[in-house]
Structures are given as structure tokens and as C-alpha cells.
Amino acid sequence: MSSLFNDFDPVSSKQWKQQIQYELKGADYNETLVWESPDGIKVKPFYHTDEFNEPLASGGKAASFTICQNIFVHDVEKSAGRAMSTLKRGAESIRFTINDENTDVIKLLAGLPATVPVYFNLGFLSIDFVKKLDAIAKEKSAAYYVQLDPIGQLAKEGNWFSNMEADLETLNTISIACPNIHFLSIDGKLYQNAGATLVQQVAYILAHSNEYFNRIATISKPVVVQVAVGTNYFFEIAKLRAIRLLVNLIAKEYEHDFDCHIIATPTKRNKTLYDYNVNMLRTTTECMSAILGGADTVANLAYDALYHKDNEFGDRIARNQLLVLKHESYFDKVNNPADGAYYIEELTQQLAEKALALFKDIEANGGFLGQLREGTIQRKVVESAAKEQELFDSGKEVLLGTNKYPNKNDRMSHDLELFPFVKTNPRKTLIAPITERRLAEKMEQERLAGEDKN
Template identity: 90%
Template sequence: MSSSLFNDFDPVSSKQWKQQIQYELKGADYNETLVWESPDGIKVKPFYHTDEFNEPLASGGKATSFTICQNIFVHDVEKSAGRALSTLKRGAESIRFTIPDENIDVEKLVARLPVDVPIYFNLGFLSIDFVKKIDVIAKEKNATYYIQLDPIAQLAKDGNWFSHKEADLEALNTISIACPNVHFLGVDGSLYQNAGATIVQQVAYILGHANEYFNSIATINKPVIIQVAVGTNYFFEIAKLRALRLLFNLIAKEYDHNFECHIIATPTKRNKTLYDYNVNMLRTTTECMSAILGGADTVANLAYDALYHKDNEFGDRIARNQLLVLKHESYLDKVDNPADGAYYIEELTQQIAEKALALFKDIEANGGFLGQLKEGTIQRKIAESAAKEQELFDSGKEVLLGTNKYPNKNDRMSGDLELYPFVKANPRKTLIVPIIEKRLAEKMEQERLAMEEKAD
């Protein structure tokens, strides 16, 4: 029955659809009325049709194999190791340890963990000896370990290298040879999204960032780990990850690097709020969906209260359960590339890829990514994009429910802040102007907190 359902209807071409729409508009211009444009210049049409497409883009990524990752900040080794074991029993499939210094006993940290669980080490320092320790453990256990070590991200975020450019890049070269059992190279692209870069800028800057490593490290014989922050524009974010993988593969082949990049995605902080904080769960749910459907290899959710609470069991459990529901109850892991062939997403992917590639080429033609960081060009472009988005939020055109629309005036947060949730000013001498992460709601929230204090 289903195979012959439409046999009695003549096919309708995209041209015929457009003519009919034009007729219904009663003289209004089709492009001006129905085709809208994103801040990146991505044009979105009212409909998409099969006769405008050829074969689906080979986006890569496998939704069937994405893993649910639990973030753990390591302060006490024994407690962190116990927490990792507990969270694995409750549904996590990989662990990411954020390690603040090299005094952590990494051997003790992973001693009790199953060898078949992928583990990410997000290092806030650069130490060849520490990475060598992890490499030895990986070899002994035959385990899969990813080292998120990114001196360029350190420069971009902090304003200074770990040591200095030559020493940092030489350390990566040493690690690439001395530590063959770990995935050692990370590119943290989440900074650009959280600071307010547009989608096209994010993809182009990640490519430029990665290209600096291809030019500086003699041997990269493991997949590059790319960390991406996922925003709230559902379909655009799916297309962003697909375009990123396509362009990374294109550029990597120029260096005879034939490994797929390994994408670890996490929800953005930029649209998260203190007030009406439960809405953060809705935001992170759609963002995790975009990450999965866009082909992320690993998804590490953000707890709804991560802005103002220290890590806690309840927040972690809710964040983990969101991913468990998406995987085991929404069945998002049943098809490898669920977005392939969706005309709208294919078109978005194509446009983002084309514009990001053009911007990447412009960066390379004008000093490269590090050169433009040193000149302040990257920082200025991100600041301009962030200011435009902030203006949309301040005017109410970009909505965060519970904050700039339908706020609960009785909601009080001043007594619940365990963490400082705003940009911290730390004037000091830096090599470059750092890229600053900032949430859209910060100014409004500070005003509300000040009013609470006055009322008290």
C-alpha cells in the first residue's frame, strides 16, 4: 500500500512549488519575504526539494558509536577514582578527568577503572613526563587514553603560552615520538563558541588552530581530538559538526594525515542562566541532540547548575540521564548518519563549509591563525560577533526564557552561589589579548543579584 500511495499524483518540481508560493504571496517578493539570513550570511529557504540535490555529503561520524562521557575534576585522587567507578555503573561510557597540576597520582587514579573504558585527560599544564606516565599505563593496560593538551588554546584563553611558543611546540613534538600509545593532541574549539564567535567563525578558527599543529608537529599519527561547544540553533549546530569534519578531512589529507578527527562535544555555556536554571536542562537536551546527530564521537553534558554549584551528585546524575534517555529511549544511536540526505541540513552543511573554508583561506593568506591571534584580529572579530548577539539579547530579539522573557521576579539566587558565575577580571601582562568567554545573561543577572542584596 505504502509503495503505491502517491502513484496517482504527478510529481511537483521545485520550480512549480516556487511559482505557487509566489502566487500565494500576492505580489510580495519571494526572497525578501521568505528567505532569511543568519548572522553568518547563511541563507535559509522556506522549502527544499529533491531535484536540487545530488548525492548526500559524506559527513562521516557514527551516531551508533557515540559515548556518554562524565566530567570529573580531580582534586582528591581517591574520591575522583571512586566517583569514576560509580558513574560508570550508572550509565557513563567514558570518563574525562580534568587534572589541574602534575602532582596528581595518575596511576592510582586509573588503577581500578575497566581497561575498555575510554578515558580523557584534560590537562591544565604541559609536562612531557606526566604524559609519559599516562603512555606507560596505556601500554600496560592496552587502554584507550586521550590527552587533551592544547598550547594554542592556552595562549588564546590565557594570553600566554605554558612556557613560550618554541618550547611548547617542541614538547608536543617530543610527546608525539615518545608516547605512541596515547592520543596526544587536542584542539579546544569550545573557547570560540563560548566567547561569541559565529558558527562559520568557529569552524574556520578550529581549522586554522589545527593547521598550526600540522605545520609545527612532525609526526601526528593519531586522530586529533577536537572539542566543540554546541549552541542552541538546533539544525545549524548539526550542520556545523558535519561541516567541521568534512573540512578537517580535506585539510588533513594535504598533510597525509588519514585519520578521522575525534570530536568531543559539550553544550555551550553562553546561553546558560542563573535564574530559572531548570530551563538549562531543556537547552542542554537539544544541544546534546545536535551533537549526536551531527556526528560527535563523545558527548559530555553540562549539568544544569554548573554555573553556580560545585560538582555534585544530583547535577551529574541529571546530566548523565539526559544522554541515557537520548541514547536508550530516543534511539539516537540506531543509525550511523541520521542527518545524511536531509535536504535542509545538507544545504546548511554545504553553505557553512563553503564560508568557513573561504575564511580559513583568508586567515592563512594573512599570517595564519597564530599570526592573527598575535595581531588581535581573531579577538576583534569574535568580539564584534559577540557584541551583535549581545545587542539582540538586550533588545529581546534573542530570547532566553526565564531571563529576558517571562522572568520569575520572585526567583532569588544570591544565597545559592557556590561558584562565581561571571567573567573574572585579572589584569596582568600577557603576550596577546586573551579571548574571553562570556554568557549573554551576565549583565542582567548581576543587576538582579544587586537588587536582591539591596532588598536584604
């Protein structure tokens, strides 16, 4: 087998290109076969080994990703029981969403094994609450990731938890008083779900991270980066690799040598209310991109998350998708499956270069917080989202079952437990918030209105 290809002479990329040019019969090679993404990333018809040197040091260990179960904590006893139940059925880590700082976390965590990584998505900023988690983490020698992100709160809600000085001072206090937990998180999901381009997503995550590196004196644990993964398969693999590459690059400038920790989840932007089973196909490829891109943890999105409250069936299906990928599709066998794949390497390189250039532009023009205050970031995201929305509305960007091959007999108004559209909540804010919005919302609202008439 080792000598199988020795009977063939090697063919260089130049020879391939010459043959392709001959077959085009005079048509321009670049105009005919090289296409450009909305981000300006050029994609060639083929890639060749003589155009590459060493693979990019993208990091990440695909084989060791953990399957995460999201649990919203309302009733502590039920949430604790649900966590234990899901661990027995394939979950490998837990993410609790907690909005009440009086939640009894000792009771919530009592039965969880110390070997299970636990994420805490908090809807508040409290030193005392985080100190409780730090004490438990120390006692159990457990890996706890407390996802604190005041800048993300500002970007999403338009307001800080308290104010900039108080919020950042709280983080600085936590960084010293709570050495046993990971306390810093970057919410990059927001930018994807709001419609930012791939280059913008990476650059904004980078600029977002840089604000913390500038303002938090002691960061002694890896930074957690939350990422939403879209359906553009290879580009999304490259996006995760570029994020890790660049966040680690910036961190080293601050003498922070820890590899960032990426937790990925499928985007909501392309999910649909009608023909909802197609959401399972979308989340499957998105989870595949997350794993191959090197995410440390993947938290799948249930197919019915738009319109149903958390339920056993939806969670089970979402968890089983990841179990099939890990144990039946053998995604746990190779740590670096994307390294050396010329196409992905080239996408990663171009994406990283363009994102780094945008990051430098942001820093040269007031930094991330400065551009949030001015509204520049929000305006850019809105512009990008509008372009994608136009592609969807015109049918050039397809969501099967929604703007292509819809089932006219499908009815959903009777099945809505949650409001599946952007909620308007008039309130006074410091800045205009970045708003998450799905592509299919307008079309779905029209269909629901039609159901009511019928």
C-alpha cells in the same frame, strides 16, 4: 506501501516555487520567504530532491557516541571511586580534569576497565606526566585522549605554558615518545563560548588545527576537536558536520588519513543563573544537535554548573538526559540520521564554504597564530559577541526566565557556591586573551545587586 505514491504525479521544485509565487500575490519571493542568518547563510522555505545530488560525506557515527562524565581531580581516591560509580550508572567514558602534575595517575586509573575511553584535560604541559599515561595505555591497551593544546592555552589565557618554541617542541617530543595515546586536541569550545559566529567557529578550529599540522612532524593518532554546541538546533548539527568535513579535508593535505575525533559539550553562553531549570531544556536540544551532528563523545553540562560545585544530583541529571536520548529516544539506532536531509545538507554546504573562505583569508594574512598576535581574531570575536549581546539586550534574542517571562521572586544570592561571572585577573600577557562571557551576565548582576538591597 511501496506503490502508495505512484498515484501522484511528481512535482518539481520549479512547480512548487511557481505555486508559492502565485500565493504571494505579487510579493517578492526572495524578500518575503528567504531569510539570512547573521553568518550570511540563506535559508529557503523549502528544499527539493531535484536540487541535490549525493549526500555530503560528513562522517561520524551517531549511533556509537559515548556518554562522557566530567570529573575534576582533587582527591585521587575520591575521583577514582566516583569514576567507577558513574560507569555503573550509565557513563561510558570519563574525562578527568587534572591541574597538578604530581597526581598519582596509576592509582587514579587502576580500577578503570581498559575498554572505557578516558580523556585527560590537563592544566599543564609535562612530558614526564604524559609518558606515564602512555605507559599505562600500552600496558592496558586502553584508549587515552590527552587533551594537549598550547595554542588553545595562548588563545584563552594570553600566554603559552612556557613559550612557543618550548611548547611546540614538547608536543613534537610527545608525538614520538608516546605512540599509544591521542596527544593533540583543538579547543574549539572557546570560540563559541566567547561569542564567535558559526562560520568563525568552524574557520578558527580549521586554522587552529592547521597550525599543528604545519608544526608537528608526526601525528599518528586522530586529532581530538572539542566543540561547544549552541541552541540553534539545525545550524549546530550542520556545524559539527562541517567541522568534521573540513578538518579531515585539511588533514589529508598533510597525508593524515585519520578521521578527527569530536567531543561535544553544551555551550555556557546561553546558560542562566535565574530560572536555572530551563538550562536542562537548553542542554537537551544541544546534546541532540551534537549526537545528530556526529560527535563521537558527548559530555553534558549540569543545569547548575554555573553556580554549584560538582555535585551528585547535577551530574546525575546531566547523565540521565543523555541516557534518555540514547536508550529511550533511540538516538543509538541510526549512524547517519542527518545525511540526505536536504535542509541540513544545504546548511552544511553553505557553512563549510563560508568557513573555508574565511580560513583561506586567515592563512593569506599571517595564519592563525599571526592573527592572534595582531589581535585580529580577538577583535572579530568581540565584534560578533557584541552584536549577539545587543540582540539579547533588546529582547530579539530570547532566554526564557531571564529577558523574557522572568520570575521576579526568584532569589539566587544565597545559593552561589561558585562565582558565575567573568573573573578579572590582571596579569601580563603576550596577547589579549579571548574571553568567554555569558549573554545574561550583566542582567544577572543587576538582579543580584537588587537582592542585596532588599
